[in-house]
Amino acid sequence: MDLITPGLGLVFWTVITFLFLLIILKKFAWKPILGAVSDREEGIKKALASAENARKEMENLHADNERILKEARAEREALLKEARDIKIKMIDDAKGEAQAQADKIIEQAQAAIESEKKAAMAELKKHVADLSIDIAEKVVRAELSNKDKQLELVESMLGEAKLN
């Protein structure tokens, strides 16, 4: 029975000892230790978070770089394409213009040739007429220089007139 009867003296000293231990340890041990542990945990948490942030930033930077590079590439592509287009267009334009010019020149040349030809023809006709008159004058003069011949001519003409 003694074994399970709490002794008052031990209860008394346990209360005092425990309260003393609790107060002293709380002040000089648990507070600094728990404080240090949680401080360190906070520190680790913060360090991990900032590392994560840095990693994200790096990723963002990388993505940005990638994007810029892509844009630059696209721009170069576009520039090259535009240049090619312009070149083709310029060639086409030049070709068209040259064609038109050439056509025009040919047309003019043809018109000039035509008019020259007409003028030449008219000249030729006039020359032929003049020549014919000259020849006819000469022939008539030669024919009429001799009386006999003049007679003969008249007669032949008459004869012809008769015939008609």
Added chain:
Amino acid sequence: MTLNTFKNVLFSALFIAISFVGYASESPENENDKEFNAKEMIMHHVKDAHEFHIVDWNGKPISIALPIILWTDQGLVTFMSSEFHHDDSGSHIVEKDGMRFVKYHEKIYQLEPNVQELAFDDEHHPTNASLPTDLSITRNVFMMWVSVIVLLLVFISTARVYKKSDHKIPTGIAGFMEPLIVFVRDEIAKPMIGDHKYKKYMPYLLTIFFFIWINNIFGLIPIINGANVSGNIAFTLTLAVFTFLVTTFSGNKNYWKHIFWMPGVPVPMKIFLMPIEIVGMFVKPISLMIRLFANITAGHIIILALMSLIFIFETIAVAPVSVAFSLFIGLIEIVVTAIQAYIFTVLSALYIGMATEEAHH
């Protein structure tokens, strides 16, 4: 394989031989004048005492005298336990301030005036003496203070490590103690009480955990294992009362409502549950008290009983068996020291957690 078999055979043979020898020499040829009483010896070791008895050397006890403090009806009386001259039978009378005291079965009696000798009734209870209030520094109080000194040294030097270190790196003793402290925080306080409220109770939980553990461990050290602090019901009672007080004073509205007017059940059930819950309030700390007391005391009794076998059989041949078994029990006890400290702390935290839990329905 062959080596193991050989070992097994050897051990079996040894044990059989030992038990034969033990059996054979049980014959009552060597009669001692003083008969060995196992119960008395065990009780003497398990219970508290007024002096710190270490060993008997050549028939003379070697012990540390401890102060005896008595609160009598005539005031405080103090003297050293050595004045009893190791007498525990009530025959040696110490006279102080006109009062006479005797020590009988580790209790200090104040003899009535004009009485020369302690008289007993049929059940060996003293009849002519009174019991003054005994506030002596017994060996349990002494060991408790030793444990307090050790705890203070360990944890204050742990705290100093963090102060010295710039980055609060746990080196040296802190490297060993910090996991234990973090264990109490993360495995006991946080899950039982909750992430928001646990901080307030951390000092209490840490203190009971390490206080119980170290006293359990000290109880296992052979030379001083007479000091059975955590196996003393007064010690466990006090700690259980502390847990009860902490629980009761941190009880919120929800806790008291669950005790006196259980929500969510019909009215007859509420009335029926009220006395049960009120009893439960007290049963919880009582179970804490009994669990720790019984576990630690039982461990001591088993080891002492195994050792008593040597004296009961009166042969040293039993010694290897006794030693082997008590070694085995001792190993279990080492685990028990931590487990019981853990259980006490977990349950205290659980009760505190129940008292501070917010209504969630």
